[in-house]
Amino acid sequence: MNKEIPYKIYLEENEMPKEWYNVRADMKTKPAPLLNPGTGKPLSVEELSPIFCEELAKQELDDNTAYIAIPEEIREFYRMYRPAPLVRAYCLEKKLGTPAHIYYKFEGNNTSGSHKLNSAIAQAYYAKKQGLKGVTTETGAGQWGTALSMACSYFGLDCQVYMVKVSYEQKPFRREVMRTYGASVTPSPSMNTNVGRKINEEFPGTTGSLGCAISEAVEAATSQEGYRYVLGSVLSQVLLHQSIIGLETKAALDKYGIKADMIIGCAGGGSNLGGLISPFVGEKLRGEADYRIIAVEPASCPSLTRGKFAYDFCDTGKVCPLAKMYTLGSGFIPSANHAGGLRYHGMSSIVSQLYDDGLIEARSVEQTAVFEAAEMFARVEGILPAPESSHAIRVAIDEALKCKETGEEKNIVFGLTGTGYFDLVAYEKYNNKEMSDYIPTDEDLAKSLAALPVIPQ
Numbered sequence: 001m002n003k004e005i006p007y008k009i010y011l012e013e014n015e016m017p018k019e020w021y022n023v024r025a026d027m028k029t030k031p032a033p034l035l036n037p038g039t040g041k042p043l044s045v046e047e048l049s050p051i052f053c054e055e056l057a058k059q060e061l062d063d064n065t066a067y068i069a070i071p072e073e074i075r076e077f078y079r080m081y082r083p084a085p086l087v088r089a090y091c092l093e094k095k096l097g098t099p100a101h102i103y104y105k106f107e108g109n110n111t112s113g114s115h116k117l118n119s120a121i122a123q124a125y126y127a128k129k130q131g132l133k134g135v136t137t138e139t140g141a142g143q144w145g146t147a148l149s150m151a152c153s154y155f156g157l158d159c160q161v162y163m164v165k166v167s168y169e170q171k172p173f174r175r176e177v178m179r180t181y182g183a184s185v186t187p188s189p190s191m192n193t194n195v196g197r198k199i200n201e202e203f204p205g206t207t208g209s210l211g212c213a214i215s216e217a218v219e220a221a222t223s224q225e226g227y228r229y230v231l232g233s234v235l236s237q238v239l240l241h242q243s244i245i246g247l248e249t250k251a252a253l254d255k256y257g258i259k260a261d262m263i264i265g266c267a268g269g270g271s272n273l274g275g276l277i278s279p280f281v282g283e284k285l286r287g288e289a290d291y292r293i294i295a296v297e298p299a300s301c302p303s304l305t306r307g308k309f310a311y312d313f314c315d316t317g318k319v320c321p322l323a324k325m326y327t328l329g330s331g332f333i334p335s336a337n338h339a340g341g342l343r344y345h346g347m348s349s350i351v352s353q354l355y356d357d358g359l360i361e362a363r364s365v366e367q368t369a370v371f372e373a374a375e376m377f378a379r380v381e382g383i384l385p386a387p388e389s390s391h392a393i394r395v396a397i398d399e400a401l402k403c404k405e406t407g408e409e410k411n412i413v414f415g416l417t418g419t420g421y422f423d424l425v426a427y428e429k430y431n432n433k434e435m436s437d438y439i440p441t442d443e444d445l446a447k448s449l450a451a452l453p454v455i456p457q
C-alpha cells in the first residue's frame with residue numbers, strides 16, 4: 001500500500017497468465033448442462049462436435065479442471081496487445097470529488113476494439129489445430145465478427161460472418177474491417193440458408209436479430225465440409241478464455257497490494273464480466289476473500305434483473321442446444337431505439353448460476369444515463385468508451401458518488417471492454433438529444449417468456 005500507484009499498472013510480458021482459470025471448478029452449484037433440444041438429455045462432446053471444434057466442445061463441458069494451459073501459439077498472439085493495462089482513473093476521481101479509488105481494466109487496445117479478440121484467437125487456434133478449413137459465426141454490432149476475422153486471418157482460416165442486416169446496412173465500416181481481414185460478410189437473414197429463407201418468408205422485410213443470425217451461422221457450419229460454428233459470448237468456453245482479463249487485473253492489483261472492494265462489469269452475454277470476475281469469485285467460493293460484484297445490464301434488455309432462470313433456446317431458429325440461464329425468451333427483441341448494445345435475450349449459464357446463488361448482484365441502467373457517464377468519462381479520461389462498456393462506467397460513477405457521501409475510500413474496479421469509434425450514430429443521437437429510454441413493460445416480457453420451451457423428461 002505504500003508504493004505510489006501509477007496511472008497505468010502494466011504487467012511485464014512474462015507476467016502474462018500462462019493458464020486460463022475455469023471458475024466452474026470451484027462452483028458448488030455447477031451451471032446446468034446444455035441439453036439436446038430433441039431429447040432433453042445433456043449433450044456429450046460427441047454430440048457437440050459436429051457444431052463446435054472438438055477441443056472447444058471439451059472445454060464447454062469441463063466443470064472440473066480449474067486451470068487450463070494457454071497454448072504458446074495463442075500467447076504469442078496475445079503478446080501483440082497484452083498484457084492490457086489496469087488504469088487508475090485519477091482524473092475521473094478528481095472530477096467526481098470522491099475519496100474512492102477507481103481502476104479500470106482497458107481491453108480496447110486492439111483493432112477489433114474490444115475484449116472479444118481474447119476468445120476469437122483461442123477459437124481460431126483450436127479450429128486450425130483440428131485441420132478445419134474455416135468457421136462460421138454471427139455478429140450484431142460487429143465487434144465479434146471483427147475480432148474473429150483478425151484471428152482467422154492470423155491462422156489462415158476461412159471466416160464466414162452472418163451480420164444482422166440492420167447493422168450490415170447501418171455500420172458499413174465494421175463490415176469493411178472484416179472484409180479487409182479476409183472474412184466474407186452476409187447480411188442476415190439471407191437467402192443462403194434454409195432457416196434464413198424461412199425467416200425471410202415469415203417476416204418479409206425483417207432487419208434481422210442476433211438469434212436469427214446464430215441459426216444461419218450454425219446451419220452454414222453444419223452443411224459445409226470442414227467448417228464449425230464459433231460464438232463470441234454466452235458459452236462457458238468463452239468465459240474461460242476471457243478469464244485472462246480477471247487474472248491480469250488481479251495480478252496488477254496484487255503488484256501494488258490493492259484489495260478491490262467492488263468489481264463492476266457490463267453484461268450482455270456475460271463473457272467480459274465472467275472473465276473479469278472469475279478469479280475473484282474463485283476466492284469468494286473458496287472462502288479466501290470477499291468482494292461485491294455487480295453485473296450491469298441495459299434497462300431495455302434486462303435478462304438478470306427481470307428475466308426468468310430457465311432452460312431456453314439460444315437462437316431464433318431453435319437449432320442450438322438449450323441452456324439454463326436468466327432469459328427474456330428467445331423471441332425477445334429490444335426496442336428499436338435501444339442503441340447501446342448488450343441486446344442478447346439470455347445470459348451465460350455461469351453468470352446466471354452465480355447470480356442465482358447470490359454471489360453477484362445485478363443492476364439495470366437506462367441508456368441516456370449510460371451516455372452521460374460515457375461523455376463524462378471521455379472528457380476526463382480521454383478514451384471514447386464503447387456504449388456497452390459505459391454501462392459499467394455508469395455504475396462505477398454511481399458507487400464512487402456514494403463513497404463521496406459516506407467518506408469511504410473504497411477500491412472500485414471496473415471493466416472497460418472497448419472503444420466506441422464505430423458507435424458514433426448512437427453518440428450522435430445522444431448529442432442531438434434524440435436519445436430516449438424505453439423500458440419493456442411486464443406485458444412485453446410476459447409475451448416472449450410465454451414461449452420458453454417445455455423440457456422433455
Ligand SMILES: *Cc1c(COP(=O)(O)O)cnc(C)c1O
Binds near residue numbers: 268
Ligand atoms: C460484445 C461486447 C460486450 C458484451 O458482451 P459480453 O459477452 O457480455 O462481454 C461488451 N463490451 C464490448 C465492447 C463488446 O464488444
